[in-house]
Amino acid sequence: MVKPVHLGILASGSGSNAEAIIKSCENGRLKGKTVVSVLISDNPDAYCLERAIMHNIPAIICSRSGINSREEHDRNIVTELKKWDVELVVLAGYMRLISSYFLQEFPHRVINIHPALLPSFRGMHGYKDAVEYGVKITGITVHFVDDQMDHGPIILQKSLEVVFEDTEETLKERGLKLEHEAFPEAIELYCEDRLEIIGRKVKIKPN
Ligand code: GAR
Numbered sequence: 001m002v003k004p005v006h007l008g009i010l011a012s013g014s015g016s017n018a019e020a021i022i023k024s025c026e027n028g029r030l031k032g033k034t035v036v037s038v039l040i041s042d043n044p045d046a047y048c049l050e051r052a053i054m055h056n057i058p059a060i061i062c063s064r065s066g067i068n069s070r071e072e073h074d075r076n077i078v079t080e081l082k083k084w085d086v087e088l089v090v091l092a093g094y095m096r097l098i099s100s101y102f103l104q105e106f107p108h109r110v111i112n113i114h115p116a117l118l119p120s121f122r123g124m125h126g127y128k129d130a131v132e133y134g135v136k137i138t139g140i141t142v143h144f145v146d147d148q149m150d151h152g153p154i155i156l157q158k159s160l161e162v163v164f165e166d167t168e169e170t171l172k173e174r175g176l177k178l179e180h181e182a183f184p185e186a187i188e189l190y191c192e193d194r195l196e197i198i199g200r201k202v203k204i205k206p207n
Contacts, residue, residue, distance in 0.1 A: 005191045006037040008086035010077070010094040015039075015048025017092035017113060020180035021187065022055045030184050033191040037084040040077055042096060058084070074102040081106075088190055091145065092183065095124060100147050108197060110145040111190070113183050115175055117141060117157055122150035127175055128168040138162055138171070140179050142186040144197065153202045155186045155195060 007025075009018045018039055024030040039052035040060045052059035060080055067073045078101075081089060091098075091112040098110060115126030117139040123129070130138035139159040146152035158178045162171060189195050189204060196203040 002033075004033055004035045005187075006085050006087050007034055007090055007187070008037055008081045008084060008088070009039045009048075009052075009090045009092050011039060011041055011046065011048035011092045012043045012095040013046055013048060013093045015046065015051040015092065016176055017179055017183055018048050019051045019055070021090065021092065021183055022052070022057060024184035024187075026055070028184060029188050030191070034187060037086050038080065040080055042073070042094070048093070070097065071099045071101045074099040078102060078105045088187070090183070090187065097149060098145055103145065103147060108144060111155065111186060112143055112145050112150070112152075113179055114141045114143065114150050115172070115179070117159065118143065118150055118154060125168075127172040130162060131166055131168055131171055136162055138175075140175055140182055142182050144202070153197050153200055155189065155202050155204075156182055158182050 011018045022036050025034050025036055036057050038058045038060060039048060040062050041049050042062055042064055044061045044063055049059040062077050062080060064073055087109060089106050089110040103110060116130055118141040121129040137159050139157055141154055141157045143154045144152040160175055160178060194205045196205060
């Protein structure tokens with residue numbers, strides 16, 4: 001039996017993606033392939049911490065208060081991740097940039113979900129930006145993290161139609177459903193060792 005991949009989830013907010021991944025490990029496509037070893041939040045008030053606790057996942061706060069630099073904060077997080085024997089780091093609504101120190105510690109082993117079809121609408125408000133711009137199609141992206149914001153090699157994307165009446169809220173509601181499918185799908189590809197990074201591109205190897 002192959003050893004399951006140990007995931008560490010970083011989240012800053014509600015944690016619906018974190019919970020979708022946790023549920024997938026419990027009873028979905030990730031069952032037997034992955035375990036969530038720890039969830040870490042930089043926000044002491046974030047609901048993601050409660051979601052983790054409800055599923056008996058260790059929930060840790062790595063607060064930024066009193067910390068002077070991004071790297072110092074990331075050192076604390078990396079120490080925790082290593083303590084929990086994490087192999088793959090999953091950014092599930094983690095609203096901070098990752099330092100190059102962090103990336104060196106987890107080379108090609110940090111993935112992020114973004115609420116738009118990259119390279120469109122980078123940043124913190126993918127759904128709002130898509131509605132305001134008036135695009136007819138938007139979507140979601142799962143990608144490897146590199147040293148630029150919302151930039152690394154793309155693992156998968158799913159598209160979403162935008163209708164005239166959409167608001168940020170209605171689009172986000174539909175988009176999150178796609179995110180909750182796509183993130184476990186991408187993690188499964190990683191666990192099956194089917195992702196090969198070639199320059200900017202990710203080749204998905206057949207099963
Ligand atoms: C998700 O829509 C995710 O794509 C987005 O934050 C939300 C977190 O929701 N991430 C970014 O915007 C990163 N640039 P959740 O806390 O319910 O998973």
